[in-house]
Structure formats: structure tokens, C-alpha cells
Amino acid sequence: MIFKREILNLIDEELKKYLNKDNALYKASKHLTFAGGKRIRPYLSILVYKLKKDDVKDMLPAAISVELIHNYTLIHDDIMDNDEIRRGKPTVHVVYGEPMAILAGDLLYAKAFEAVGDIEDSKKAHEVLKVLAKACVEVCEGQAMDMEFEKYWPTVEEYMEMIRKKTGALIEASAEIGSIMADFNREEREAIKEYAKRIGLTFQIQDDILDLIGDKEKLGKPVGSDIREGKKTLIVIHAINNLDEDKKRRLLEILGNVKNEDEIKEAIEILKPSINYARELLKKLTDEAINYLKIFDKDKRKELEELAKFIMNRVY
Amino acid sequence: MIFKREILNLIDEELKKYLNKDNALYKASKHLTFAGGKRIRPYLSILVYKLKKDDVKDMLPAAISVELIHNYTLIHDDIMDNDEIRRGKPTVHVVYGEPMAILAGDLLYAKAFEAVGDIEDSKKAHEVLKVLAKACVEVCEGQAMDMEFEKYWPTVEEYMEMIRKKTGALIEASAEIGSIMADFNREEREAIKEYAKRIGLTFQIQDDILDLIGDKEKLGKPVGSDIREGKKTLIVIHAINNLDEDKKRRLLEILGNVKNEDEIKEAIEILKPSINYARELLKKLTDEAINYLKIFDKDKRKELEELAKFIMNRVY
Numbered sequence: 001m002i003f004k005r006e007i008l009n010l011i012d013e014e015l016k017k018y019l020n021k022d023n024a025l026y027k028a029s030k031h032l033t034f035a036g037g038k039r040i041r042p043y044l045s046i047l048v049y050k051l052k053k054d055d056v057k058d059m060l061p062a063a064i065s066v067e068l069i070h071n072y073t074l075i076h077d078d079i080m081d082n083d084e085i086r087r088g089k090p091t092v093h094v095v096y097g098e099p100m101a102i103l104a105g106d107l108l109y110a111k112a113f114e115a116v117g118d119i120e121d122s123k124k125a126h127e128v129l130k131v132l133a134k135a136c137v138e139v140c141e142g143q144a145m146d147m148e149f150e151k152y153w154p155t156v157e158e159y160m161e162m163i164r165k166k167t168g169a170l171i172e173a174s175a176e177i178g179s180i181m182a183d184f185n186r187e188e189r190e191a192i193k194e195y196a197k198r199i200g201l202t203f204q205i206q207d208d209i210l211d212l213i214g215d216k217e218k219l220g221k222p223v224g225s226d227i228r229e230g231k232k233t234l235i236v237i238h239a240i241n242n243l244d245e246d247k248k249r250r251l252l253e254i255l256g257n258v259k260n261e262d263e264i265k266e267a268i269e270i271l272k273p274s275i276n277y278a279r280e281l282l283k284k285l286t287d288e289a290i291n292y293l294k295i296f297d298k299d300k301r302k303e304l305e306e307l308a309k310f311i312m313n314r315v316y
Numbered sequence: 317m318i319f320k321r322e323i324l325n326l327i328d329e330e331l332k333k334y335l336n337k338d339n340a341l342y343k344a345s346k347h348l349t350f351a352g353g354k355r356i357r358p359y360l361s362i363l364v365y366k367l368k369k370d371d372v373k374d375m376l377p378a379a380i381s382v383e384l385i386h387n388y389t390l391i392h393d394d395i396m397d398n399d400e401i402r403r404g405k406p407t408v409h410v411v412y413g414e415p416m417a418i419l420a421g422d423l424l425y426a427k428a429f430e431a432v433g434d435i436e437d438s439k440k441a442h443e444v445l446k447v448l449a450k451a452c453v454e455v456c457e458g459q460a461m462d463m464e465f466e467k468y469w470p471t472v473e474e475y476m477e478m479i480r481k482k483t484g485a486l487i488e489a490s491a492e493i494g495s496i497m498a499d500f501n502r503e504e505r506e507a508i509k510e511y512a513k514r515i516g517l518t519f520q521i522q523d524d525i526l527d528l529i530g531d532k533e534k535l536g537k538p539v540g541s542d543i544r545e546g547k548k549t550l551i552v553i554h555a556i557n558n559l560d561e562d563k564k565r566r567l568l569e570i571l572g573n574v575k576n577e578d579e580i581k582e583a584i585e586i587l588k589p590s591i592n593y594a595r596e597l598l599k600k601l602t603d604e605a606i607n608y609l610k611i612f613d614k615d616k617r618k619e620l621e622e623l624a625k626f627i628m629n630r631v632y
Contacts, residue, residue, distance in 0.1 A: 023460065023464075024460060024463075024464065025456060025457060072422075073422075076418050076419070079414075079415075079418060080414075080415035080419070081415075098395075098396075099396035099397075099463060100460070100463065102392050102395060102396060102418060103392070103396070103456055103459055103460055103463075105422075106388075106389075106392060106421075106452075106456050107453065107456040109422070109425055109452070110449055110452035110453045110455075110456060111449075111453065113429055113445060113448070113449040113452065114446075114450065114453060116445060116449070117442065117445045117446035117449050117450075122438045122439045122441070122442040125438070125441075125442045125445065126433065126438035126441045126445075129429060129432060129441065129442075129445055130430075130433040132429070133426055133427075133429040133430040133432070133433050134430065134433075136422075136425070136426030136429065136430075137423065137426045137427065137430060139426075140419055140422050140423040140426060141341060141423075143419055144339065144340060144341035144416070144419055147340075147415060147419075148339075148340065
């Protein structure tokens with residue numbers, strides 16, 4: 001799938017309106033926001049909107065609100081995780097220091113809700129506000145769950161709940177916001193939520209897969225960093241539940257305690273069956289997601305079908 | 317002024333509704349929120365509302381939204397400033413670690429806007445959203461200005477602009493939100509904003525005074541900490557502009573470079589005329605603030621007059 005340049009430009013222009021100052025705070029806020037993100041969330045909002053309406057002008061503040069939230073979470077997450085590289089660039093706290101990076105995230109947070117306030121119709125602004133605030137709560141709850149996982153081995157169900165909140169909630173909100181702005185009826189809104197819920201999950205699972213078998217250059221970060229950090233991804237949790245004792249013991253030895261590149265390769269080899277499991281799950285979720293689109297116009301839903309496939313197949 | 321227990325209880329009960337979970341994230345979010353804050357902002361919202369309406373039940377989510385924002389800013393500020401004590405208790409990041417403290421602030425942020433979303437009337441929710449988001453932007457901008465001041469000596473005007481944003485914006489928003497919820501007309505809303513703008517300034521200036529001549533026990537932090545940290549408060553900026561060369565040099569030697577308690581006392585002695593200047597400014601701003609209340613019912617405005625005086629005269 002090729003994202004349309006004209007839509008990406010609309011998104012970037014709208015984002016710039018909200019960050020149109022040039023002091024240290026705004027520079028720090030723009031550092032990551034304009035560092036080449038994929039804009040999947042506002043793009044999704046717009047594609048959903050276009051299922052029923054054409055002129056996107058009035059819904060752009062709503063669409064970019066989710067991108068502003070997304071970028072605030074990345075800036076704060078990078079501080080929490082001590083990550084120094086994101087999208088191939090040094091992270092905000094590395095360049096501007098931690099205090100300014102916390103503040104830059106806080107500013108983007110405020111700007112997201114300022115954008116929601118700029119929706120003209122009060123009823124729609126109110127609905128979007130509810131959806132976005134709920135997603136923000138869930139993103140925090142998901143992130144906290146992820147942090148708690150460092151202390152114990154979660155079940156696959158707990159892991160799925162975590163990513164539905166940490167990653168999925170904002171993707172769901174993006175789609176729902178598009179549906180609010182385009183006056184979807186209840187049935188349509190529910191269908192689009194179910195679609196988005198599934199692509200939210202696939203998005204994170206594909207992230208976990210790419211960390212193991214992706215391309216360093218395209219990802220903008222080294223392959224296997226989750227293994228180095230000992231992260232409990234779906235793939236790792238599945239492996240721990242399904243490997244024989246020898247392989248399991250060896251995997252646990254390597255996780256979070258990598259001595260050389262060969263061990264990364266060894267761990268990935270051990271994880272192969274679980275990577276396949278994750279890929280099959282991706283396929284199933286993507287099929288389900290696409291199925292929920294059936295109630296919409298055949299031509300108009302095409303791009304959303306492609307988006308679902310793109311998220312499953314993406315390489316960065 | 318004695319804050320009414322029944323109103324404080326309503327505020328606390330409403331806050332609890334939004335933080336009614338007990339995992340690590342919610343515990344961290346409640347740590348400061350229920351550590352004995354004065355609740356001046358939601359109290360102000362309620363007093364403003366009561367100028368025109370009686371039943372506060374429906375406006376409580378709006379009132380506590382500002383308290384949630386206030387607490388998020390304190391948690392993040394304490395991380396940025398490396399402060400270890402607040403309200404006489406260890407700060408959130410000291411107890412829960414920095415990652416969880418960042419996240420706890422982020423959760424309170426989301427909860428504030430969730431509360432705004434819970435306002436039933438969409439038109440009011442929309443207006444409150446706009447006011448609160450704008451205040452959140454200004455709070456960040458003010459905090460960034462404050463951080464920039466570490467690098468140069470601001471003018472009194474720049475300092476006043478900084479505190480109007482960092483501290484004043486949210487106090488103004490509190491009052492404005494009360495006025496929206498109680499259907500004030502334009503003239504009434506403007507008057508209450510002018511009132512609140514001034515008490516917002518007096519609030520910060522009194523904070524700066526208390527840091528120099530307050531009571532350690534009542535403040536919950538040591539006296540003179542601003543001198544120890546070399547903070548450029550209104551009082552210090554005024555002193556630098558008005559002292560003779562000898563005293564100015566001595567003050568600059570001590571600021572941010574305190575060797576013993578006697579030097580704190582010496583600095584405070586040097587700052588005396590500037591403390592008096594700040595007190596006169598407080599008095600002037602408070603008189604102006606009270607004057608803006610004249611258009612409201614004499615009996616009903618009484619508590620807001622007392623609040624203005626309380627802020628000027630408070631000892632903690």
C-alpha cells in the first residue's frame with residue numbers, strides 16, 4: 001500500500017498549525033513529531049471518514065489529535081525505557097534533556113485536546129473528547145501493565161489485553177473518531193471499531209515480529225533489541241509455554257542477558273515456531289478485520305482493506 | 317478563611333471516582349493527589365459557580381478536572397526539578413520510581429479530560445474543553461520559560477508573564493470553568509477572569525514570599541530552598557534591579573551557592589526591601605481582584621473576596 005502524498009501533506013500541514021512556535025519547548029515537541037512517522041493513526045481516521053464523506057477539511061483537527069497523543073506517548077516511553085534511538089534519530093530526551101522531553105510530551109498532550117476543542121460541532125467535539133480521553137487512560141494502563149510484566153510471566157491473554165490497551169486503544173480511537181466525524185450510524189460505528197481493534201493488535205504483533213526478523217535500516221533500530229532487553233512479547237510468551245525443557249532453558253538464559261550476536265541468532269532460531277504462530281494469528285486477525293468492512297461500499301472500503309494488509313505485511 | 321468541609325468532601329469524593337483502581341499505576345496517581353492539597357482550584361470553580369447557581373452536583377467533574385491537571389503538573393515538575401519532598405511527603409518518583417511517576421502524571425492528565433467528557437451538556441463540555449486545553453498549553457509554556465530563566469536574568473515583565481502562564485493559567489481556567497457551568501453572561505465571565513488572573517499572580521508571588529519567610533512545618537519544605545537553588549523569583553529579580561552594587565554582589569554570591577544557614581539569613585535580610593515590594597504588589601492585585609467582583613451579588617461574592625485575601629495572607 002502506498003499512502004497518498006496529498007493526504008499525508010494535509011496531516012503534516014494540520015500538525016504544523018498546532019506547533020507553530022520556535023522556542024526550545026516547541027522545537028523539542030517537533031523533533032519526533034516531524035521525524036518521519038508513518039501517520040497511520042490520522043490516516044486511518046481519514047480513510048474511515050471517507051467511507052461516508054468526502055471533504056476532510058473540517059475533520060483534520062480530530063484526525064491529528066490522535067497523532068499528537070501518539071507522539072507524546074513515544075517521547076515519554078523513550079524516557080521510561082532509556083531508549084536513545086527512534087525512527088533512526090536520537091530521542092527527544094537525548095537531544096533536549098529529560099526535563100524538556102517530559103514537558104514536550106506534556107505540550108503535545110495539551111495540543112491534542114486543543115485540536116479536539118477546534119472541532120466546530122459541539123456534539124461531535126464532545127463525543128471525540130470522550131473517545132480520546134478513554135483511549136489515553138487505556139494507553140497509560142497498558143504501559144503500566146507492560147512495566148509490571150517485567151516482574152512476572154504474563155499469560156497470552158494478559159499480553160493481548162496489554163497490547164489492546166497500550167497500542168490498540170489509540171488505533172481504535174482513531175477509527176472511531178473518523179466514524180464520529182462522518183456521522184456513522186451505530187452499526188457502522190461498531191463494525192469500524194471491531195475492524196480497528198484487530199488492526200491495533202496486528203500492529204503490535206507485527207512490531208514484535210519485525211524486531212526479530214526485520215531489517216535494521218528500515219526499522220531504524222537494531223534487530224533483536226527485544227531479546228537484548230528480555231522483553232516478554234507474544235512470541236516469547238508463546239515459546240515459553242510451548243518449547244521443550246532444553247530449548248526453554250536456553251531461551252531463558254539468553255533473554256535479557258545476550259553475550260554476542262550469535263546468541264541473538266540462536267534465540268531467533270528457537271523462536272521460529274512461535275514466530276509462525278504469531279504470523280498465523282496476524283493472518284486470522286487481518287481476515288476478521290477485513291470481514292467487518294463488508295457492510296461498507298465496495299469501492300470505498302478498498303483502502304481500509306489495503307491498510308489492514310499493509311499493517312500485517314509492513315517491513316518497518 | 318476556613319474552607320468548608322462539605323465542599324472539600326465533595327471534591328475528594330469526585331476525585332476518588334476517577335481513581336478507583338488499586339494497581340501500581342493508580343496508587344502512584346493517588347499518592348500526591350490525596351496527600352493533603354489545599355484544593356484551591358476546584359474550590360474556586362465551585363465558589364464561582366455558586367455566584368449564580370446552587371446545586372453543584374452536575375459541575376463537579378468540571379471542577380475536579382483542574383485539580384487533576386494541577387496534580388499531574390506537580391508530579392512531572394518534581395521529576396524535572398529533582399524535588400524529593402512535597403506536602404511533607406516523599407514525591408511520587410521517589411516512592412514509585414521515575415517511569416511510574418511520569419506515567420502517573422500522564423494518567424491524571426487523561427483523567428482530567430475524561431472528567432470534562434463527563435459534563436452532560438455538550439455545549440458546556442466543548443467550552444470547558446477549550447478553556448482547559450488552552451490552560452494546559454500555557455502551563456507547559458510557562459514551565460519552559462521558567463527553565464529558560466536558568467540561563468539569563470529575565471525582566472520583571474518576563475517573570476510576570478511566566479507566572480501568569482505557569483501558575484495563573486490554571487487558576488484562571490478554574491474560575492472560567494465555574495462561570496461556564498453556571499451560564500454566566502459575557503460581562504460576568506470577563507469579570508471573573510480578571511479576578512482570577514490576579515489571584516493567580518498573587519498565588520505564585522505569595523509562594524515566593526513564603527519560601528523566604530514561611531514556616532518550615534506548615535510549608536512541608538525547608539525555608540530558603542529557592543535561594544539554595546538560585547531561583548530567579550520576582551523578589552530576587554527586583555532586588556538585582558534595585559540593590560546597590562555591594563549588596564547585589566553579595567546576593568549573587570549566595571544564590572545557588574549557599575554554604576551555611578547564616579548565608580540564607582543574610583540573603584533574606586538583603587531581600588527585605590524586595591519582599592516588601594512583592595507584598596505591596598500582592599495587596600494591589602488583591603484589591604483589584606476584589607474590585608472585579610462588584611458586579612455580583614453582595615452576599616454571594618463574599619467567599620470569593622475571602623479567598624482572594626486568604627491567598628494573599630496564607631502561611632502554607
